[in-house]
Amino acid sequence: MTSPPDAAILSAAGIHKHFGALVVLDDVDFAMGAGEAVGIVGPNGAGKTTLLSVLSGAFPPSSGTVSFKGSDVTLLPATRRCRLGLVRTHQVPKPFAGMTTFENVFVAASHGAGLQRDEAYEEALGSLRLCGMLGVANRRAETLGLLDRKRLELARALAARPTLLLLDEIGGGLTDGEAGELVGTIKELRRRKIGIVWIEHIVHILLQVAERLICMDAGKIIADGEPQAVMADPEVIRAYLGGGPK
Amino acid sequence: MSAASPVIERGTATSRIAGVAVAVIIALLAFAPQFLSAGAVDRMTALFIYVILAAMWNALAGFGGLVSVGQQVFFGLGAYFAIRLADAGLNPFLALFASGIIVGAVSWPLSLIMLRLRNGEFAIGMWVIAALTHLLVNLDRLVQGETGTSLISLNVYDASARRLTIYWLALASMTALLAILFGLLRGSTGAAIRAIRDNEDAAASVGVRVTGTKRLLFVLAAFGIGIAGALWLATSITFQPKTYFNVQWTAYMIFMVLVGGIGTFEGAILGAVVFFLIETWFGGAGVWYLVGLGATAVLFSLFLPRGLWGTIEERFGLRLLPVGYRVRLATDVVDPAGNDTQPQHTTTDRETA
Helix, strand or coil: CCCCCCCEEEEEEEEEEEECCEEEEEEEEEEEECCCEEEEECCCCCCHHHHHHHHHCCCCCCEEEEEECCEECCCCCHHHHHHHCEEECCCCCCCCCCCEHHHHHHHHHHHHCCCCHHHHHHHHHHHHHHCCCHHHCCCEHHHCCHHHHHHHHHHHHHHCCCCEEEEECCCCCCCHHHHHHHHHHHHHHHHCCCEEEEECCCHHHHCCCCCEEEEEECCEEEEEECHHHHHHCHHHHHHHHCCCCC | CCCCCCEEECCCHHHHHHHHHHHHHHHHHHHHHHHCCHHHHHHHHHHHHHHHHHHHHHHHHHHCCCCCCCCHHHHHHHHHHHHHHHHCCCCHHHHHHHHHHHHHHHHHHHHHHHCCCCHHHHHHHHHHHHHHHHHHHHCCCCCCHHHCEECHHHHHCCHHHHHHHHHHHHHHHHHHHHHHHHHHHHCHHHHHHHHHHHCHHHHHHCCCCHHHHHHHHHHHHHHHHHHHHHHHHHHHCEECHHHHCCCHHHHHHHHHHHHHCCCCHHHHHHHHHHHHHHHHHHHHHCHHHHHHHHHHHHHHHHHCCCHHHHHHHHHHCCCCCCCCCEEECCCCCCCCCCCCCCCCCCCCCCCCC
């Protein structure tokens, strides 16, 4: 049982994940401090979403440990991690289709954040307001378009009162203008000292928020550091543009 | 941001009137036997039992997404345990409720296995459990296989006093079970139940205890259907396993819920009344009655997939016993980021539940 460095709110050590013979994560080490904003990029199939799922507790790693707020959460299911303040959004939005937008968010406020009645209402309304969704509060989630579904993912995760938010391609499939709106919201979260791990393909959007960038390829972290330096890294360029076998 | 804070509404003026109306109807039903013939009292007792069955199946499938075709297992066990308890010397009326509690207790360990199954596996798995339980009950010597037995100890009571007592017990059970269900579905657990129905993984990722919540619903439905089975035994006295463990009971539950409106609290009750009326008017038609029931179910699923109440709710925005939440915006919303405003601003979109 490795104890994470003092400053780290979330850390992962020696993470391996394989599905049958397919190795998706190959010895990934990762740590971040409270309130940090980390972007993760990498080509398709690099293992970004799998890493996020291991961090959020959607499934356990094949080996390795995950620690959050100083305790080992490797075997803790997503429900419990959410209640500790580690909350994710999904790449393909997963709304509660038969419930209204407000009810979707209320579930997170009452169960994720553990709030009662009026407090839960306030939290849910606050999240909807922040994500610009008050106007569609009474619409059934199944009637929402893609942008609103993405916003709902964010609003719902926020209502669970995260200390650390894991965003999985929240901007994917959106126009630049639409993604820009989401960036505005996410910048507001930064002001509220919520830590962020954000996987995104649209790099220039990501760079508006991320202070640190990680690039993954073939299940490994190949670069980690100051965003501009990472983007200029020869390894990263090779992973994206394909330099052929090394 | 917006000037005045939005308000969360849990009911409407109509729903408050409906609440009073429900109380009045139940009070009238309590006095109704004074004016009803013996046969009518028995029929009304059957109606109350149907309402319990429909409401429980609706809670499980319509709200919780747990579609089961084996709920007759709890109906049969409710009757069986009542027979057993009465045979052991317990007052037969007390035995009816003790039996419901035992059925709920039995369903708990069963849920440990069954709730691991999803969707179709769960539905058919429950049917298998019902068939197995039927066979096990047949092994009990007291039951004498398919010959069956009866709740003999009820015979010590005078026929009319017995009929009235069972009527009131059924009315009280129905009222209490509906109240418990309504309270549960209206609370934050109810929101969690619907969230699990819509997306289990997403529910877990926002902090909902998925398995525990499903278990609560499963046990509650078992308890309610167990009570219904015990009450049915009390009205008919005789217990033949194949009558009680028959899949027709679940078929009736599904019929009532689909016709009434799945996933709406009012729908299950309305569906039970519709089923009761069809049975009362056409029940004597033998095979053609069953053909008619089947045809009705097919027609509804083709043309009114949301059932009678679902359609009424959608068409007229009528909500009598709402379990959902509505946000009333105090002023016109000004989007904080000046985002695209939704044209649906003021229209009220319908919601289920």
